[in-house]
Amino acid sequence: MQRQGRRADALRNSDRIVRAAIVVLRDSGPAASLDEIARRAGIGIATLYRRFGDRDGVIRAAFQTYFAEEIEPLALAARDAPDPGRRLVDALTATVDTLAAHHALLGAAQESGGFTVDIAERFMGPLAGVLAAAQRRGQVRADLLVRDLAAIVVMALATVHPGDPAHADPRRYLALLLDGLRPSAGTLPAPSDTRLRVDSPDPDLGEARSSS
Known part of the structure; x- marks a missing residue:
């Protein structure tokens, strides 16, 4: 019973750290201080390191939680659309717009390696049926994969920068990339078999997110 109590406390601490990190990273981006994250979470800095290993671990966990709560629902909402082609484009556009609007958090995730095609693909899985x-x-092309949709999002967001508050660049390049979804007589080259996997060092993190 005591062990279960300690485990519950650890999960609560993980969730508090992740929630605090999302807020601080939104405000400060890559310059966010781990001391500030710990202070806002109401825990000691040693607890933060114990739960997430290092700075990149905190940022990756925060971004993945944000992605699960803000981006995955966009993919889920597209599943019941009467016009799947339109909803596919709308879901990708909404994803880019949402992430571009939080460029400080996005920048921190990109710098820490927390925003990859594989992470995007994981949370955009519900688009498989729409595709x-x-x-x-x-x-759309018959040879498209959900991974291609995730790559489109990652590539468009690579053009986000603070000097473009209206997000004109990511919208422009997303439009160019979306043109590539149209049916074509040609065949796309096969994708790489490599999967870049970025996991949290904390084995309880996934459970913490699912119970939040």
Whole structure:
């Protein structure tokens, strides 16, 4: 019983740290202080390091929680659309707009290696059915994968910068990339078999997120 209590406390601490990190990173981006994150979470800095290993671990956990709560629902909402091709484009556009609007958090995640195609693909999984429906209707290329959609998002967001508060650049390049979704007589080259996996050093993190 005592062990369960300690485990529950550890999970609560993980969640508090992640929530605090999201707020601080939104305000300060890559310059965010771990001391400030710990202070806002109401825990000691040693607890933060014990739960997440290092600075990158905190940032990756915060961004993945943000992605699960803010981006995955956009993919889920697209599943029941009557026009799958339109909803696919709308979901990708909303994803880019949402992440671009939080460029400080995005910048911190990019710097820490917390925003990769594999992470984006994981949370955009619900678009698989929408993509398949759009392919059956001939609205998009037959050889597209969900991983391609995740890569499009990552590439468009690589153009986000503080000097573009209206997000004109990511919207422009997203539009160019979306043109590549159209049906084509050609065939895309096969993707790499490599999967860049970035996992939290804390084995309890996934459980903490799911219980929040």
